[in-house]
Amino acid sequence: MEKIAVVILNWNGVKLLEQFLPSVIQFSPEATVYVADNASTDESVAFIKNNFPTVKILQNKTNQGFAGGYNDALQHIDAEIYALVNSDIEVTENWLKPILETFDTESETAIIQPKILDFKRKNYFEYAGAGGGFIDQFGYPFCRGRIFDTLEKDNGQYNDKCEIFWASGACFFIRSAVYKELKGFDQDFFAHQEEIDLCWRAINKGYTIKYNSESKVYHVGGATLQQANPQKTYLNFRNSLLMLTKNLPQDSLLKVLIIRLVLDSIAGIRYIIGGQFTHCWAIIRAHFSFYRLFLRNYKKREKKQVETYFKTKSIVYGYYVKSGTVFADVI
Template identity: 45%
Template sequence: MPSAPRVSIVIVSWNALPLLKTCLPSVVETDYPDFEIILADNASTDGSAAWVAAEFPDVVIVRHQENGLFCRGNNLALPHATGDYIVLLNNDVEVEPDWLHPLVREMEADDVGAVQPKLRQYDDRNRFEYAGACGGFIDRLGYPFTRGRVFDTMEVDEGQYDDARDVFWATGAALMLRRTALDDVGTLDERFEMHMEEIDLCWRLQRAGYRIRVAPDSTVYHIGGGSLPKGNPRKTYYNFRNSLLMLYKNLAPADWRRVFAQRVAMDTAAGLRTLANGNIEEAKAIVRAYRDAHRMKTAYDGMRPKETRVQPPYRGLIAVDYFLRNRSTFGQLPRDAFVPGWFD
């Protein structure tokens, strides 16, 4: 009987001792024959690295000199990982004992580059969680949504998305990656710092010929908001800026120009909506996101595709579906609005 592939679980953390005390014990109790846990400590000052060293001496601790946020914090830890597969796991995720087995089974197909488990809410355990639910997609303008969560509507998990299948992106909250695939396409884009980086990585993996999967037989529970809570203007800034950068680097120039014109219109509407709701700082964050994305995008000029061979999978506009057509769940979206091949 062949030995189980080795899995490296990388957990980035910064001043999050309460979260580690809540969630790390479940990761340590994982029922899998060959795995290691690496704590990538982003220069915490709350004693969390010392606590982990005392409570769980088998956990490898990589101490960073500064807070590299999510992308750099993970990337700096990867050279210390010895696994065939690497799991990027948020520090606010509790896992079930057998969570790794379904993920590893999906990886048995050599063309699978990444896979995620089913994400449910930590405090409402029958409901999908915002960050990734049961696998993600984007619409033609790059706005993300998932099976189980569209905007702020998070469905109760009644088995409606229990089919293991290809998705466009897998959540960075619990993301298993093939080590050799990372060697092919590179690691997380550190210019993103945090937010949307996993969608960019999954898009790059698909451009290199890999598939992205969800394994609903594996379930984890995400607290959420550990880095930036919902409604934080900084979170808004990262989401809008990084979404624009992701589109710029993964779309061919002609497609980018077409999409960008539509994005400006949609994001202007979003900004006006936040102003109408009295969220002045959030509206300012959207303006800053556009300014900085414009400044940063030239860094990608040498790596853009000449032809967009991996298109955004949903040809509709998820905001129009949700706010104007009352389509609040993934199951209500028209299948013929997806690029052929996704739901044939």
């Protein structure tokens, strides 16, 4: 068994591989580097074979998104730790060392995220993960360094190691034994928030999620679906509701879902006021898809859900009513 496998999920990303794969190879001497190709129709596979012969290629037969793509590929990799890395990530020297040290010294830690900064503005945190992820009691995710669309400058305020609620799928380290115990990502999600769901299920099993700023990467972001894409809105709203259905304690599930559906409707109205009609329609589609998938996902619930400690009751209230724009303002 290998100690650590760096696995890059790729779909039609030959330009991204050309730009970012060299840094992964150069700065990952401790690891075997894999590219899991999600049925690309471009020249990705041929490009890797011709230019990076040390990289191992796993070819998925169909594109099943982030969740299914990794589930398909990882069953063929025998490693103690999986490092799941987006194709638009630039890694830095010695990025793996502090992660491996944490896994070696903390047996209860199952998942780790590094500091994630913006590739385009390298002194700012990046949207997908920033300085570690949390959610409020209604299932809205936020990060140290990123509250909704407001990003903080990196002034060393999150140079630490701490327990978090979720780790970003852009650069996501997990013990393979835990990944298998949890049966991987939920393929109903396809893409977006499946990593939060996996982390929540790990917490319900008694595991710990950590952030370690001693490891640092830069993320382009939006390489697959841009923030302004209505399909991203659809997946985020739907998957968040599915995640709540699966993981909230039974006594709070119905109340939270009702409040959340109302808050989503308010978000839809804001989109209409802003002239973003396709995003409002995306929320409506997300709700109907949630209703259709509700029973199937309710049956996925574990026998016991732990009482989860939320950093804030409502990030919507903290951001839009209290005008909090940084992590310290809203917790």
